[in-house]
Amino acid sequence: MIKFSEQTLKEAERLIARYPEGKEKSALIPLLHLAQDEFGGWLSPEAMDYVAGLLKLEPIEVYEVATFYSMYNLRPVGRYVFEVCQTGPCMLRGSDNIIDYIKKRLSINVGETTEDGLFTLKTVECLGACGYAPMMQLGQHYREHLTPERVDQIIEECRVNAAKNN
Amino acid sequence: MGRKLLLEKAHVEGIRHFDVYRREGGYKAVEKALKTMTPDQVTEEVKKSGLRGRGGAGFPAGMKWSFLAKPEGVPRHLVCNADESEPGTFKDRYLMEFIPHLLIEGLVVASYALGSNDTYIYIRGEYAWIVDILEQAIEEAKANNFLGDNILGSGFNCRIHVQRGAGAYICGEETALLESLEGKRGNPRIKPPFPAVKGLWDRPTVVNNVETLAAVVPIINNGGEDYASIGVGKSTGTKLISACGNINNPGVYEIDMTISVEEFIFSDEYCGGIANGKRLKACIPGGSSVPILPANLLLKTAKGETRMMNYESLADGGFATGSMMGSGGFIILDEDQCVVRHTLTLARFYRHESCGQCSPCREGTGWMEKILNNIEYGKGKMSDIDLLWEIQRKIEGNTICPLGDAAAWPVAAAIRHFRDEFEWHVLNPEESQKRNYGLAHYADPVHVPVG
Numbered sequence: 001m002i003k004f005s006e007q008t009l010k011e012a013e014r015l016i017a018r019y020p021e022g023k024e025k026s027a028l029i030p031l032l033h034l035a036q037d038e039f040g041g042w043l044s045p046e047a048m049d050y051v052a053g054l055l056k057l058e059p060i061e062v063y064e065v066a067t068f069y070s071m072y073n074l075r076p077v078g079r080y081v082f083e084v085c086q087t088g089p090c091m092l093r094g095s096d097n098i099i100d101y102i103k104k105r106l107s108i109n110v111g112e113t114t115e116d117g118l119f120t121l122k123t124v125e126c127l128g129a130c131g132y133a134p135m136m137q138l139g140q141h142y143r144e145h146l147t148p149e150r151v152d153q154i155i156e157e158c159r160v161n162a163a164k165n166n
Numbered sequence: 167m168g169r170k171l172l173l174e175k176a177h178v179e180g181i182r183h184f185d186v187y188r189r190e191g192g193y194k195a196v197e198k199a200l201k202t203m204t205p206d207q208v209t210e211e212v213k214k215s216g217l218r219g220r221g222g223a224g225f226p227a228g229m230k231w232s233f234l235a236k237p238e239g240v241p242r243h244l245v246c247n248a249d250e251s252e253p254g255t256f257k258d259r260y261l262m263e264f265i266p267h268l269l270i271e272g273l274v275v276a277s278y279a280l281g282s283n284d285t286y287i288y289i290r291g292e293y294a295w296i297v298d299i300l301e302q303a304i305e306e307a308k309a310n311n312f313l314g315d316n317i318l319g320s321g322f323n324c325r326i327h328v329q330r331g332a333g334a335y336i337c338g339e340e341t342a343l344l345e346s347l348e349g350k351r352g353n354p355r356i357k358p359p360f361p362a363v364k365g366l367w368d369r370p371t372v373v374n375n376v377e378t379l380a381a382v383v384p385i386i387n388n389g390g391e392d393y394a395s396i397g398v399g400k401s402t403g404t405k406l407i408s409a410c411g412n413i414n415n416p417g418v419y420e421i422d423m424t425i426s427v428e429e430f431i432f433s434d435e436y437c438g439g440i441a442n443g444k445r446l447k448a449c450i451p452g453g454s455s456v457p458i459l460p461a462n463l464l465l466k467t468a469k470g471e472t473r474m475m476n477y478e479s480l481a482d483g484g485f486a487t488g489s490m491m492g493s494g495g496f497i498i499l500d501e502d503q504c505v506v507r508h509t510l511t512l513a514r515f516y517r518h519e520s521c522g523q524c525s526p527c528r529e530g531t532g533w534m535e536k537i538l539n540n541i542e543y544g545k546g547k548m549s550d551i552d553l554l555w556e557i558q559r560k561i562e563g564n565t566i567c568p569l570g571d572a573a574a575w576p577v578a579a580a581i582r583h584f585r586d587e588f589e590w591h592v593l594n595p596e597e598s599q600k601r602n603y604g605l606a607h608y609a610d611p612v613h614v615p616v617g
Contacts, residue, residue, distance in 0.1 A: 018327040020241075020284075023367055028349035029332050033291070055349075068351040069332035070518075071291045087253045088454055088511045089410045089497050125335070125515045126253040126454075127292050130495070131408060131416035140294040 002046050008038050012054060024055050028065055031055065032072060041081065042073035070124065078113040078120035080158045083137040084146075086123045089130035098134045099123060101148045105155065118162055119155070168422030169396055171384040171404050172377070176264040182299065184306035187267040193312050195386035199275045200320040203386075208279035212382060214390030216402035221247055221338070221375030222453060222493040223568075224477055233362040234280055235370040242370045244282035246273060246379055247343060248289035251335040253454035253515060254495025257406035258376035260418040262289075262296050266303040270326065272379035274312060275386055277324045280372055284325050288343050291332040300328050335519035339567045340373040342521065353523050354567035377406050397423040401476035405494055411449075412500035414438035423476035427451070428465045430475050431498065444500035447605060448584075451480055452492020454512050455572035457579030458505070459489050485579065504602045505587050509580040510538040516573035524565040530557050531573050538577075541588060544595030551588050555581055 004012060012031055019026040031051050032043060039047045043066050052062045066072045073081075082102060086095050099121075103109060106119050113120040129135040132144035143154055180186035187193070199208050213228030234242060246269070250258040262269055269287075277285045289297060304326050307313040315323045329347060331337050337346045341355035344366050365371020381403060385393045394402045401423040410416045413431070415438035421430065430436045431446065440446050446461045466473055468487035473479050477491045499508060517531035537554050540546045558574035565571070581588060586606060591598045 018284075018325075018329075020367070023348070025349035026329075026347060029291075029346065030330055033330060033332065064351055065349065068521075069291070069334050071333035086511065087515050088450075088508050089254050091508065091511045092411045092497070092499060092503060124333075125518050126251060128250050128256045128259050128290065130254050130256055130410035130497070131418070132256075133410065133416075137292055142292075 002039060002050055004034070004038060004050075008034055016055070025057060025061070028055060028057070028062065029069070032062070032066055036072060041077050041079070042075060076113075079118050079162060080138060081120045081122060082154075083122045083124045083127075085125070085127050085129065085133070085135055085137075087126040089126070090133040090135060093133035095134040095146075098136075098146050098148075098151065101151055105151065118158065168420075168424065169404065170420045171393075171396075172261060172268065172380050172406065173265070173418070173420045176261075181265055182267075182303070184267060184303070184310060187265070188310070191387075192267055193271055193307075193310075195383045196271055196274050196278075196312050197318065199278055199386050200318050200322060205279045205281060208275060208386065211390040212279070212385055215381075215385045215393035216390075216400060217378065217381055217385060217393065218400070218402075218477065219375055220377035220381070220405065220494070222252060222455070224491065227374060227378050230362070230374070231276075231280060231372060233360070234372055235363045236281070237370070240369055241283065242281050243366045243372075244273065244277050244280050244285045245340075245343065245347065245366060245371055245373045246285070246287040246376060247338060247340065247373050248287050248293070248376045249331055249338040249343060250293075250376070250493075251290055251338050251519075252493045252495055253512065254410055254450060254497040255408055255453050255493040256410075257408040257418050257494055259293060259296065260408070261376060261380055261406065262293075262300060266296075266299050267307070268380045268383055269300070269376055270303050270307050270313070272382040273326055274307070274317070274324055275382050276372075276374065276379055277326075278322055282372075283323050284327065286347060286366070287326065287328045288337070288347055289328060289330055290337075291330045294330065297328050297330055304328070334521075335515075336521045336567070336569055339569065342567065343373060344371065351521070353521050354569075356566055398474070398476055399478055401478060401491075405475075405491070407475070407494045407496050409437050409496040409498070411496075411498035412441045412444060412503065413498045414441050421475055423474070425475050426465075427473045427475055427480075430496075437496075437498070440498065440500050442500075444502060445605060446498065447501045447503055448499040448505060450489070450495070450497040450576070452490045453495035454497070454515065455575055456490040456492040457485055457488070457575055458499075458509075458583065459579075460583050463487050463583070485575070486582070489579070501605050502602060504542075505580055505584040506538065506542050506591050509577060510535070510542050512576045513538050513573070516569065516576075520569060520573070524570065526561045526564040527570040527573060530561040530570075533557050534573070534577055541591050544591070544599050546588075546592045546595075548589065548592050550592070551581060551585065 015030045016027040035047045048062045052059045134146045135144040217227045218224040334352045336342045337352040342352040346352045361371040450458045467482045480491045482488045513535040517535045520527045520531045522528045558577045561570045562574040587603045
């Protein structure tokens with residue numbers, strides 16, 4: 001059985017308390033973020049059922065929300081997920097080339113994970129960084145003004161971090 | 167250089183923190199409103215200002231506030247729409263990131279006017295680091311009694327909560343946002359009832375954009391009449407424009423809506439001209455949903471008048487020869503860009519973001535993407551162009567929410583103004599894979615499809 005750490009449980013309680021009594025379902029989306037962060041970067045059926053239990057919801061109410069929003073991963077992902085924007089404004093500044101470069105550099109296609117489990121490449125639609133294009137989201141932050149050199153640096157940085165934290 | 171009301175202090179060192187913000191004159195609007203004005207007087211001032219909703223629709227904010235139902239004993243809510251997702255738009259992010267207290271201050275004043283004791287900021291899930299910035303600003307405001315219980319001894323209580331979304335453009339539509347805030351899929355609601363009567367948890371609710379709420383601060387500080395005196399006609403006050411694409415200085419600019427489009431693009435104070443010495447081909451002036459315009463119709467209206475950066479002038483000529491101010495997402499295409507490919511990325515965006523409730527949008531956005539994909543990759547037929555036109559026409563106006571229109575308009579405008587470029591792709595399937603069409607459309611006027 002999976003469950004939140006004590007600290008995450010406390011954060012979950014803080015989030016739930018922001019809504020009036022009887023409206024706890026409003027905390028579902030924030031709690032799914034917590035679950036994804038805590039349980040390996042994706043939402044397994046067990047993780048979703050656990051959140052349903054916390055909010056006293058039917059599991060189906062959680063599944064229908066988790067499948068609607070693009071930030072939730074419903075399959076396992078690599079440790080570092082490169083979410084590269086491909087919408088118009090980023091395309092005008094060369095995002096197609098950046099996506100091709102990452103594919104070659106990591107020898108994976110969009111939607112795939114490297115064999116060592118370190119990197120997943122995803123394409124995403126507009127993330128609101130159009131003036132700083134091309135860009136990608138990596139974890140909680142944006143990486144902007146991407147060039148092949150910048151991508152190399154980011155990959156190296158991830159590898160170093162992974163080695164340090166193993 | 168025009169007056170700046172929102173970003174004037176955005177780059178003062180430390181302005182993200184309460185002490186510096188306060189020292190620079192911050193929270194005076196809260197003092198003035200809560201100590202010297204009634205809630206209705208605050209609403210009156212916003213009405214006088216002529217402030218129009220800055221999210222894209224441009225509806226008068228004061229009027230929206232005055233529609234709020236006030237049944238006895240039912241809590242009311244203010245919800246701040248920070249789900250900025252319209253391609254080309256990144257102004258709210260800038261405001262929240264650099265001067266978060268301006269939004270918090272606007273929220274306190276607006277909450278007072280509307281009687282909202284629990285106010286929510288719904289922010290797009292990807293802006294995760296901004297959630298931390300806002301929550302810190304909220305804590306600081308609370309510690310200084312500009313938020314929380316009995317603010318400045320006025321008897322008014324207000325809590326502000328920040329709620330993250332999880333990736334869905336549709337949640338920028340106010341009723342989808344409310345569904346999402348209730349912990350559901352972001353499916354827009356059928357209106358009426360409007361949120362002003364039945365909104366969050368069926369309670370009366372006002373949903374306003376970040377920039378709209380921030381603008382309440384200068385309106386209260388200087389008075390609605392002062393705000394209305396800036397700008398021109400019904401385009402009062404200042405507007406944030408996020409400029410991107412093939413320009414020298416992409417970024418967020420505060421303009422007073424009296425400058426021309428040409429000045430905005432070419433002056434060093436703003437976009438700084440087209441990057442790499444290229445020529446201007448086209449522009450989407452108000453976020454990806456609004457019609458794209460070729461350079462000749464962008465800089466001058468069909469009547470030959472200089473086109474200005476305001477609501478009326480950008481819309482001059484209707485959809486036949488004009489566009490819209492929209493969200494202020496200003497996207498520039500240079501001579502090397504392919505309108506077909508650019509339109510394809512937008513069609514893909516809307517297909518991805520359609521919530522799937524209404525068949526015309528769910529099916530039509532997918533068809534448009536597939537057809538555009540064929541044309542772009544040299545597999546298109548001439549009849550595909552008319553088919554695209556027919557599909558977009560059947561989406562527009564036939565859906566619960568405006569996402570259908572938003573998906574239809576970019577395709578319609580691309581065909582309307584750049585039909586020759588689509589035809590060239592169809593007629594030259596091999597050549598179009600190697601080079602772009604360039605600036606041939608300057609021959610204008612191209613024929614407008616009937617209907």
